[in-house]
Amino acid sequence: MQEADLKDVAIIGGSFAGLTAALQLGRASRKVAVFDTGRPRNAASPAAHGVPGWDGRAPGDILSAIRGDLAAYPTVSVHDRAVTGLSGEADAFRLTTAAGEVMARRVILACGVTDRLPDIPGLAEGWGTWALHCPYCHGYEIKGQPLSILGRGPMALHMARMLRTDWSQDVSLIAHEGDLGPDADAETAALGVSLHRSPLIRAEPRKGGARLTLADGTVLQTAGLFLHADTAFAAPFVADLGLATLAGPTGPYLKTGAFNVTGRAGIFAAGDIIRPAGIVTPALADGAITGTAAHQSLIWPDRFPPIMET
The missing domain is CATH 3.50.50.60 (FAD/NAD(P)-binding domain)
Incomplete structure (x- = not known):
């Protein structure tokens, strides 16, 4: 892939956390690619409540509105396809999709979890x-x-x-x-x-x-x-990345440190994949924190070291 095609940040997951992270990065004019399967965790719910300004609106309508906001930023692209693999290291991550490979300097895992009833x-x-x-x-x-x-x-x-x-x-x-x-x-x-x-x-x-x-x-x-359904990582490849996890009441979630860094340099995480509670507002907050952290790590990489996985 040519250097011009290298993304600053690839975001895996285009729900509340992933799209909010993309918004922060787009406002910094960074080249961002968001990959989404179109299957948000709360798709079956007719309304999302407790979300300031959007209380009671359908989750899909909220996500469509955020996508509409992203359309104002020409360096951000949203792709409706799944990422099936991730390899490489900071500044040279390789994402595998059905349409080919994508290279990125940073990665944000915002691909969430699935509920097993x-x-x-x-x-x-x-x-x-x-x-x-x-x-x-x-x-x-x-x-x-x-x-x-x-x-x-x-x-x-x-x-x-x-x-x-x-x-x-x-x-x-x-x-x-x-x-x-x-x-x-x-x-x-x-x-x-x-x-x-x-x-x-x-x-x-x-x-x-x-x-x-x-x-x-x-x-x-x-x-x-x-009820509390059992949960598992929505993207199967996440379990193969060697990242530290914590045991939640319904299933594992990723262990992160300050600014949502993970145990691998250049990989951040946000949303339901890093917390046992599936609520929209924390996911939005995670997206804002993680998007700005991923951006600043491009400028000051030494300030965002991976967590110790002991």
Whole structure:
């Protein structure tokens, strides 16, 4: 590839974090290529809440608006194709795509994670509408109605306390799998949360929510079923980069240091890939931090050393 084709920064992932990083770099007139699969994590959700200025707008509409902003910067290009491999080192990274290879001096991993739901009939169809991951994102719209939790470990009690305290007085906790902890019965009783020690075997959509059937025949009506899905890196090649990871409550995420540097010089990361909470506003903040850091590392590379991976 000719020197003129060398990108200053390649951003893998064009959702909230990746596009925000591109905006910072575009304003510095740096040559940036964004690669996106078109499958954002919250695509199934009809609205993104808690996003200042965009509260309640569809996630796709917000991303389209940010892409529209990027169109004003001629050094930024957005490509609707996946990156399938990454090799090389700082100032000479090589990205593999279906359309060929791209060279870049810096790389930002903003490719996020994917959610792996329990294999329960009907659950996947409700993901993002009545099967929900976050009360801050979705709780206000269904507050005061019957709410439920798919218990898959001790985090379920954390969710139960939040929902019962500020979103609804009618909360049910389904002990679906995993150990809820030794004090689950006492804690749910103290909270006034109904504990059902029988797994969920079927979920059927109903107007305003879903009908949940448990293995013992119990049927619950719910406006929202909250659960923590298992997560994995959305881009499989990330696991082969040798980067340090941390264990989150649902799956691994990348370990980063100040300014979102990783353990390899020249590789930064942003968004859901570096934090266990999938919320839009932190992803936007990550993008701004990481975009400016990647830019400044082009000027002062010694100020952005990789983290120690011990």
